[in-house]
Amino acid sequence: MQELETEIARLDDRFRPIAQASTPSRDLPAGASAERVLRSLISLYAESTEPDRAALRRLLDRYRYFRWGAHLPYEWTGAAEFRARLIHLSLVDQGDDTRDEILTLRDYCTRAYAEGIEVTPIVAEVVAMSSDVDKYGMGSMKAVLSAYAP
Incomplete structure (x- = not known):
């Protein structure tokens, strides 16, 4: 480490x-x-x-x-790369602005759905590893992932 x-x-x-x-x-x-x-x-x-x-x-x-x-590179395909990006969002834990993370999450999910990836189990896995601390008054990363993943 x-x-x-x-x-x-x-x-x-x-x-x-x-x-x-x-x-x-x-x-x-x-x-x-x-x-x-x-x-x-x-x-x-x-x-x-x-x-x-x-x-x-x-x-x-x-x-x-x-x-x-x-x-991570903007261009990606496949469930493993979708999962990596959601884990990155969880790791960043809302960054400097939760709204940016919500837009990124929605983009990733929309792209994953279009590719035929089963989004729900991957989101659920990442929700389980995410923080439940509400850093900016918009909910925790756990709540954001649960609420905004289409």
Whole structure:
């Protein structure tokens, strides 16, 4: 876990000046490295107990520029990639704005339905691993996933 946090901190430092620029660019120099670390985090989060998942959510709260800059590719197909994206939403735990996460969730679910993916069992799995803390007065991530997944 310490090695992973060290890498997240390094990437957070690389993303900070880009995120703080007056016009932030999404063309990030560490994109492949950040995706690799993010996928490791997603796997770890999915396999962890609730206390460990809570610690991982706090880690992303602490390294907000990593949270901002690390993402999975926009183009994806298949149930495994849909699941990874929902787990990422759970891990980010509403990020800076619950409304953005709701829009992202709806987009992912709409795309998954269009692809013929069975959305309900995947959403239920991720709901079970999500936080029930209401960070911004719009409900917890658990409630958001339950309420806004079409």
